[in-house]
Amino acid sequence: MIVIKQINFRIPMEMDSQIEELSEKFGLSRSEIIRQALTLYFKIIGDLDKLTNIRELSKEEIQITQENIRDVHFINLDSFNISIVISNSSSGGIGPKIHDQVSVDGEVVGSIIARTALIKMLSISAEPTTVLLNFSNEMEETGRNIIQGVNTECKKIGINNVVVGHSEENIKTCQTGVSITAIGLLETNQLIQPEIKKGDKVFCIGHPSVGEDILNMKLPQIEDIKLLQKNKSIKKIIPVGHPGIKKEINNHLSNTELTIQWKNTDIDLNLSAGPTSAVIAITKPKLKQKQIEKRSRIPITEIGKVK
Template sequence: MGYHGRDVEVVSISKEQYLVASCDSCGAIGMKDLDEVRISWSITGRLTTRVALMEVLSTGAVPQMMTVAISNEPYPTGEGILEGVREELVFARLTLPMAISTEKNIITQQTGLGVSVIGVAEKNQLRIGTSQSGDNIYCLGFPKVGPEINNPEDSEIVQIHHIQALLNICGVHDIIPVGSRGIHVEAQQLASNVKKQMIVDPSCVLDLHKSAGPSTCLIVSASSSSIFDLKSSGFERLPLTKLGRLD
């Protein structure tokens, strides 16, 4: 179907359901000789898995299965990455079957990883293009990238349970994880998808053009009455910034 810049693909599989697929890739981040960012392979696996899961969950879909494509040898790189993948699933309280592939023929000098997640959404619960005129747009978390991220449980970045909580708040509409394109592009795309404009709040001090790396923040459109629920739903330690409103 294509959804105007969203990092997911949505296909109708029946009168009642959509198939929702997302993927995320990661290169030169790990412990190999030529990696640009030096970090444990388990963190590489965990954060890459988080991105793909958040993209599917944010649409209202329920993840059903995943694939993990590791462009490196099974041990030690593959084993370390898979440790992180499984840790993130446990942290998200999800159990998913997965297809796994590693490189067994060529010696590699940089870490390479791709994770895909496939989910199913009920058509009446799909969270794409549901924003409404007058909605406020908020950013949860801070945009961080590269060496700024060394702790998957950093209190300033979004995690799976934040999306799971947002899905249960009345008045929350679109939920979009922010990646390398930055907050501004994602917010403008959200507005464009519902044929509205975003009026930027002059008090916003976030860098709207900075890459958010492995989706360290997300944007949310919500009715003005939802701000109390946002502040009281487990986000008290996570930065919440008003970006503007839809008009």
Template sequence: MRNAIEVNGLVVSIDNSGCIGTKEHDIVQVPNEITAYFTARTAILEQLCAGAVPVQLLMANFSGDDVWTEYEQGFKKAFSEMGLEMPPLMGSSETNFQSLQSAVSLTMLGKKQFERNMINCGFYVVGEPLVGNDVIENPHKIAQLDELYEGLVNGMIQAIWPTGSKGIGVEITRFIGENYTADVDLTGSAGPSCAVLVAVKRAHEEMFKTNMTAPVRKFIKLKNDC
């Protein structure tokens, strides 16, 4: 697992978004549905990384009760992309005070459905590191949730590993080890997991590359100087 944890047989993942939305002082101005979509997407990828699928959602909404429905629609979009019904949603909204900027946090509880097995696999980066307005302006560079989920379901993808603000290079090391790199920006923030690392069965590598719409780069093994 990456950032998810297992508690009493359930996998718990969380993601949040701040200063992104429709309030006057938000740094990135986008509809609240888009904010919620990418928040859900990241938490879902953490679930899939742990081999789990979400069964319950918990929202902490700091943007006001009037945007609850907009956030909910964004969450639904993420699950709809995978052909899944959104799990039940509960949570709380801050209604005593009005915030100057948008903020939302989403926690997911999931159940294990996949086993990670990286034997006889090739390793790839799907997508590119993007953050802020670049996420909105470059959708074709983002690893697609439906394609990754379908790959896990049919066994073509054996494991996935989201990336985030620490950069792709750090996550490659956590995923597979220090002796690998890739021909992509390794240090820039990948925002809401715009780039995802995957282990692909060697027999399915060509099909995998055909099925991904975002840019795909294979890991490069570094030479050992010793």
């Protein structure tokens, strides 16, 4: 049983306006906004203190920059070589509601959407610490089932802090809608990854699929990404979303003169990979497919090489 204690404190007027804005935006009370903000703060500072002494921080010393890499956002605390990493995902029309286009249990929806957001973060070697969840449906029973699926994925990497924000309790809904945000930490120098060069190989892990097809496919799991990260011959891991494999790689190489020589395979390079139903691995030239298969439980296909 959680014991609630009332406290009073003073805050700047600007912060008070921000709390009010968030309260109106998400339909939460001011107290709930403050409670969730403190929950996130304590979690982030707790992990931050493992890497630097929080008592040494001062407002004047902190230098902050921000950047996006694909759809992952970084808030870089440059003075301390720490980045707060934010990734997200959403789902609509998939679930147990009467007008959902893909009919599936809410727990499955939660599991799939959680692994999508977490894989984005794990693929860049960040450490997820907190997950935030919002629904466009009622908490009972749709929300509860989705939370179960999210918790299943979070427990795989030791995340116990799942913050549930807004649910729709005023309007009866006929389709499932959910959004998820993952927050984590990364030592900023880990953003510097090995340079991609001519001759590097390109592998597809999993198989691009979308809609009902994903229910019958072996999807890349959190465990698969963690195992791939341990292979020093893998230079880059790129989760594939709705743009498809070809666009994802072309976007990644857009600032270089490199291109891909594609192999003739049964992989559809243009098909949406939905909720990360496929992951790209760019590797050193000498790495063989069998060496990757030892660390994966899902289909792997060599689809090209860098030229």
